[in-house]
Amino acid sequence: MFRLGIDMGGTAIKTGVMDEEMQVISRHSVPTQSSFEQVVSDMAQAAREAAGKIGLRLEDFPCVGVGTPSCINPYTGKLVFSNNTNWRNVPLREELEKHIPVPVYIGNDADCAVIGETVAGGAKGKRDVLMITLGTGVGCGIILGGKLFSGADGMGAELGHTPLIYGGAECTCGSRGCLEAYASLLGLIRITREAMDRHPESAMHRYLALEEGEITGKTSFECAKAGDAAANEVVDEYLEYVANGIGGAINVFRPEVVLVGGGISNAGEFLFSRLEKKLGKYVFAGDIIGCPPVRRAILGNDAGLVGAACLDLMQEVCK
Amino acid sequence: MFRLGIDMGGTAIKTGVMDEEMQVISRHSVPTQSSFEQVVSDMAQAAREAAGKIGLRLEDFPCVGVGTPSCINPYTGKLVFSNNTNWRNVPLREELEKHIPVPVYIGNDADCAVIGETVAGGAKGKRDVLMITLGTGVGCGIILGGKLFSGADGMGAELGHTPLIYGGAECTCGSRGCLEAYASLLGLIRITREAMDRHPESAMHRYLALEEGEITGKTSFECAKAGDAAANEVVDEYLEYVANGIGGAINVFRPEVVLVGGGISNAGEFLFSRLEKKLGKYVFAGDIIGCPPVRRAILGNDAGLVGAACLDLMQEVCK
Numbered sequence: 001m002f003r004l005g006i007d008m009g010g011t012a013i014k015t016g017v018m019d020e021e022m023q024v025i026s027r028h029s030v031p032t033q034s035s036f037e038q039v040v041s042d043m044a045q046a047a048r049e050a051a052g053k054i055g056l057r058l059e060d061f062p063c064v065g066v067g068t069p070s071c072i073n074p075y076t077g078k079l080v081f082s083n084n085t086n087w088r089n090v091p092l093r094e095e096l097e098k099h100i101p102v103p104v105y106i107g108n109d110a111d112c113a114v115i116g117e118t119v120a121g122g123a124k125g126k127r128d129v130l131m132i133t134l135g136t137g138v139g140c141g142i143i144l145g146g147k148l149f150s151g152a153d154g155m156g157a158e159l160g161h162t163p164l165i166y167g168g169a170e171c172t173c174g175s176r177g178c179l180e181a182y183a184s185l186l187g188l189i190r191i192t193r194e195a196m197d198r199h200p201e202s203a204m205h206r207y208l209a210l211e212e213g214e215i216t217g218k219t220s221f222e223c224a225k226a227g228d229a230a231a232n233e234v235v236d237e238y239l240e241y242v243a244n245g246i247g248g249a250i251n252v253f254r255p256e257v258v259l260v261g262g263g264i265s266n267a268g269e270f271l272f273s274r275l276e277k278k279l280g281k282y283v284f285a286g287d288i289i290g291c292p293p294v295r296r297a298i299l300g301n302d303a304g305l306v307g308a309a310c311l312d313l314m315q316e317v318c319k
Numbered sequence: 320m321f322r323l324g325i326d327m328g329g330t331a332i333k334t335g336v337m338d339e340e341m342q343v344i345s346r347h348s349v350p351t352q353s354s355f356e357q358v359v360s361d362m363a364q365a366a367r368e369a370a371g372k373i374g375l376r377l378e379d380f381p382c383v384g385v386g387t388p389s390c391i392n393p394y395t396g397k398l399v400f401s402n403n404t405n406w407r408n409v410p411l412r413e414e415l416e417k418h419i420p421v422p423v424y425i426g427n428d429a430d431c432a433v434i435g436e437t438v439a440g441g442a443k444g445k446r447d448v449l450m451i452t453l454g455t456g457v458g459c460g461i462i463l464g465g466k467l468f469s470g471a472d473g474m475g476a477e478l479g480h481t482p483l484i485y486g487g488a489e490c491t492c493g494s495r496g497c498l499e500a501y502a503s504l505l506g507l508i509r510i511t512r513e514a515m516d517r518h519p520e521s522a523m524h525r526y527l528a529l530e531e532g533e534i535t536g537k538t539s540f541e542c543a544k545a546g547d548a549a550a551n552e553v554v555d556e557y558l559e560y561v562a563n564g565i566g567g568a569i570n571v572f573r574p575e576v577v578l579v580g581g582g583i584s585n586a587g588e589f590l591f592s593r594l595e596k597k598l599g600k601y602v603f604a605g606d607i608i609g610c611p612p613v614r615r616a617i618l619g620n621d622a623g624l625v626g627a628a629c630l631d632l633m634q635e636v637c638k
Contacts, residue, residue, distance in 0.1 A: 081608075161567065282482075
């Protein structure tokens with residue numbers, strides 16, 4: 001049985017068909033427009049294109065799943081709000097089903113990512129999984145007992161908006177001191193900038209001149225790998241924040257495995273070996289009850305697409 | 320059908336029989352000894368006494384439940400560790416079943432409290448409940464879809480040991496800046512002491528002289544109620560911490576209701592009306608998706624006893 005997923009991002013709508021091994025065997029992509037009606041119609045058309053490239057029609061799939069960086073209510077089928085597009089309470093599932101002749105599932109992108117990684121990625125075969133995505137924001141997806149958990153009303157699992165430093169840095173959500181304000185790419189860039197201001201001798205300044213002049217998630221990690229002391233301090237501080245956030249989540253969920261994805265996780269072993277060393281002190285009674293492994297997510301940008309196509313396997317849509 | 324619960328605390332083992340309306344109709348209590356074998360035997364004997372007072376034997380109950388302020392693994396039946404008694408990995412269920420002729424369930428005290436409140440207290444009839452106990456520590460119990468959730472391995476739901484202030488005050492768990500270090504009675508007392516040091520004019524000094532000279536959870540709340548400015552600042556700061564912690568938990572769990580119990584909750588309406596006002600700014604997109612009500616737990620000290628007697632209704636013991 002083939003599956004079809006739609007990954008609606010801020011700049012592009014990506015669609016893909018997966019075979020039974022969850023390999024993406026056909027893709028299509030169109031730019032994301034701003035009108036809701038247009039986006040709905042484009043999603044259906046892009047799905048049809050991906051299917052058509054291998055001689056299939058939408059009717060040939062058991063269902064179609066959509067992931068989007070928005071607050072989704074899986075019970076009503078509504079996209080409740082999206083900061084990218086400023087939509088509020090739009091009937092996403094209902095409108096899509098006017099264009100797509102099979103059942104439609106809709107989910108948050110971080111929820112889709114953890115489903116993708118659990119079905120076919122770094123947590124394959126696991127029943128209790130916590131996934132953190134270190135990207136522009138901090139995404140979180142949770143699998144409990146083999147099912148997606150996204151809060152009792154489907155609009156939670158927002159670990160990025162739990163406190164890390166009470167009263168601390170401003171968060172995109174309007175509150176202060178959220179984990180996201182420190183563990184996101186925006187947080188890392190802020191910490192990097194502050195360290196560069198304090199350390200004019202740091203190799204990070206030369207690195208910027210060689211790159212395009214903008215601080216990115218790589219600035220500190222690349223310079224730390226090359227031995228720069230100030231960059232090393234940035235990485236150390238950043239990973240301490242991440243470890244404290246993940247440790248707290250472990251104390252609540254006690255998953256079998258923690259997956260870390262998102263652009264920052266591309267720093268690879270350099271990041272994971274340090275993170276693992278820091279984690280122990282934040283895990284409650286970890287010396288007695290153990291600490292789950294923290295692994296790199298492996299599907300990369302495809303996690304959301306694969307997970308969207310598998311939403312029906314793990315998402316409850318009836319209360 | 321009557322039910323029998325055992326609440327093993329640091330100073331006393333309390334047992335009780337409940338009728339079908341979950342009213343405690345018979346009680347017995349004995350002091351908590353230090354040896355594991357003695358405690359096991361005392362628990363069984365105290366259960367027998369409570370039953371005997373109304374003419375029943377242990378065989379007349381479908382099961383017996385035990386709550387204890389310890390880390391419990393419901394799958395193995397072991398008490399994994401207890402800071403009070405310093406026990407490690409003791410086979411609590413197995414040993415109790417040598418003395419008790421019906422199935423025995425064991426659970427953490429905060430887990431029992433939320434079960435009690437959900438079966439017969441402030442969250443009666445709800446399926447998704449978050450309960451926070453503001454006592455010596457910060458306890459947390461979570462009901463998801465009508466079942467107890469205490470982490471994938473049964474040893475989580477430790478919201479008290481999630482971060483509130485990265486690198487902040489020392490916590491009893493060995494880490495720093497945990498919610499428990501600020502929202503517990505110990506945290507409140509520390510904040511109160513610091514404010515008293517800064518404010519020699521505060522009525523809190525006179526309040527202490529009238530009481531037994533020791534700062535308690537009442538010192539700040541009683542003086543704030545009476546209009547003392549420094550005490551008011553203490554209460555305000557304390558409740559801001561509590562609100563940030565609860566807000567973060569709402570962002571993850573999105574429960575139908577949040578219950579607050581424990582000794583500090585006895586401050587009543589004065590506490591709850593302020594807490595509710597503070598909560599809004601910590602709930603992610605609360606203006607769009609709403610904020611669950613925060614209510615006072617109503618069973619008081621009996622919550623753990625009632626919940627222990629009902630563990631079989633809500634605790635999964637097989638994976």
